[in-house]
Amino acid sequence: MxxxxxxxxxxxxxxxxxxxxxxxxxxxxxxxxxxxxxxxxxxxxxxxxxxxxxxxxxxxxxxxxxxxxxxxxxxxxxxxxxxxxxxxxxxxxxxxxxxxxxxxxxxxxxxxxxxxxxxxxxxxxxxxxxxxxxxxxxxxxxxxxxxxxxxxxxxxxxxxxxxxxxxxxxxxxxxxxxxxxxxxxxxxxxxxxxxxxxxxxxxxxxxxPFDLAAQGLALLVVDTRVKHALGDGAYAERRAGCEAGARALGVRALRDVGYARLPEALDRLENPTVRAYVRHVVSDNERVRRTMALLDAGDARAVGPVLTEGHVSLRDDLRVSAPELDLVVEAANAAGALGARMTGGGFGGSAVVLVESGDAEAVTKAVEDAFAAAGHTAPRVFPAIPxxxxxxxx
CATH class of the missing domain: 3.30.230.10 (Ribosomal Protein S5; domain 2)
Structure with a gap:
């Protein structure tokens, strides 16, 4: 693009x-x-x-x-x-x-x-x-x-x-x-x-500071160019589920459930859907902390697996991914990306992919080829420039 x-x-x-x-x-x-x-x-x-x-x-x-x-x-x-x-x-x-x-x-x-x-x-x-x-x-x-x-x-x-x-x-x-x-x-x-x-x-x-080029890296945005109707109202439903989890745990918001307390908190939640939402939110807050620590240490490459871990959580616990987003992550990682995840509200939309700068073209082609093979509309891929x-x- x-x-x-x-x-x-x-x-x-x-x-x-x-x-x-x-x-x-x-x-x-x-x-x-x-x-x-x-x-x-x-x-x-x-x-x-x-x-x-x-x-x-x-x-x-x-x-x-x-x-x-x-x-x-x-x-x-x-x-x-x-x-x-x-x-x-x-x-x-x-x-x-x-x-x-x-x-x-x-x-x-x-x-x-x-x-x-x-x-x-x-x-x-x-x-x-x-x-x-x-x-x-x-x-x-x-x-x-x-x-x-x-x-x-x-x-x-x-x-x-x-x-x-x-x-x-x-x-x-x-x-x-x-x-x-x-x-x-x-x-x-x-x-x-x-x-x-x-x-x-x-x-x-x-x-x-986020100068990936200085570390020989690039962050790609892959716009799948799809938006599934399943997303209508689903955002509000997940917000309500998270609020129900906070009420059940007696906290103002899920940010107050520390990551170390997560297993104990999950044991207290009877509703499996609410439990999954809580697990995602608390663990994603921890992923933000880990990402900050890695960037502060100058190790942006190690952020890649954190991104993929976050995608799995969004896909399995929050259930807001889509086949096209899962395909981006699968194809990009198979082609040598350092990590990838859906971004935004989900049910379509975009993913981010962390790559070595020299691999950006090959990873982009792998994603485009995977979409073509699946019969999807060609994605739009461009670098995320802060x-x-x-x-x-x-």
Whole structure:
């Protein structure tokens, strides 16, 4: 896959599109990236730990303020016309459907948080290079780019973690997806050349240097280009199961079940499904800890088996994998990858593969050949380059 157009390169096109749509130049152009998560899956809504990185793929927004209360939003990628909404009257139950729910949800969340300046309205023109349906947080990129633009234009003074929380609230309460805060935080707070170690309980961050090329390594993203209907509602079911496990164990969240206590905790759980969910979450928090320790020791190669171990847990305990994701892991590891796992919510979407730089081409071909032999649509494979978080680009 070719490298995406940079936000700086696309800012002019988005600004010109804005001018054609609305009849005047925008007040500014902003960008926010998608993300891929190295390790720590389904842990963020359990107050746990995650290690994502921002991708070079971004949502770009040209934005201007209005004073008549109208929120006009347009996506260059949707094939639809301008959607016009009442900024002061937005309500989740009214349902601004499809892609428009994400910018509308951000305006609603800002208004509900007391930032009434946004009720004056805005003109927004969006374009995105973040693949949709690939588990790479295209929705969080939309939320954060709009939140940052309105924060800057209205001088709201909100921090990046605060913008992430607002984006999460928009997705939870307005769009109706019970996601954790990892995706929005990665988009808002990531740093170029780094992983982001995030404690999702207190939002404390650590930027972790992640220069794989210096160690002769590469991280590939394999977008399977499939999304199975089984995923509809399954995320919420797993969240409910994890919360049931925390209640049964008498803890605030599963992050409070230490790894050393896991066997004892599992013995106390009667429901086998809940038991499996708890085992995954607690062990994946431990995998984040192990990954951090390996990276701190300069041994990124040893992270490979941790990734594969995480995939097995997601496949068998959480049951959120898919045949295409399992095939990526199997084919990549058989071709010499150091390790691989599905990433994101699952049931399709993407996997990450850690390889020696010299093996990247052979591993990519092995995965493509395996997909062809299975009769699957050809996957989209590209390097995960740790990139900058949300920013103003013009």
């Amino acid at each position: 070719e490298a995406p157009t940079t936000p700086e390169e696309s800012a002019r096109a988005v600004a010109e599109g804005f001018t054609r749509l609305y009849g005047s130049a925008p007040e500014g152009v902003w960008a926010a990236p998608g993300r891929v998560n190295l390790i720590g899956e389904y842990t963020d809504f359990n107050d746990g730990f995650v290690m994502p990185l921002a991708l070079p793929h971004t949502a770009v927004a040209a934005v201007s303020r209005r004073t008549d209360g109208r929120l006009r939003v347009h996506s260059a990628d949707s094939g639809e016309g301008v959607v016009t909404l009442d900024a002061a009257g937005l309500r989740p139950e009214d349902g601004a459907g499809g892609w428009a729910a994400y910018p509308a949800g951000v305006v609603w969340a800002l208004r509900e948080a007391g930032h009434h300046a946004v009720t004056g309205g805005a003109d927004v023109h969006l374009a995105s290079t973040v693949p949709t349906g690939a588990g790479l947080s295209s929705s969080a990129a939309l939320e954060i780019v709009v939140a940052l633009a309105l924060n800057d234009l209205h001088g709201l003074g909100l921090s990046r973690p605060e913008l992430a929380r607002l984006g999460q609230r928009a997705e939870n309460a307005f769009v109706g997806v019970p996601c954790g805060v990892m995706d929005q935080t990665a988009s808002a707070c990531a740093a170029e050349g780094h992983l982001l170690h995030l404690d999702t309980r207190d939002l404390s961050l650590r930027q972790v 990139s900058a978080g949300a920013r103003r680009v013009s």
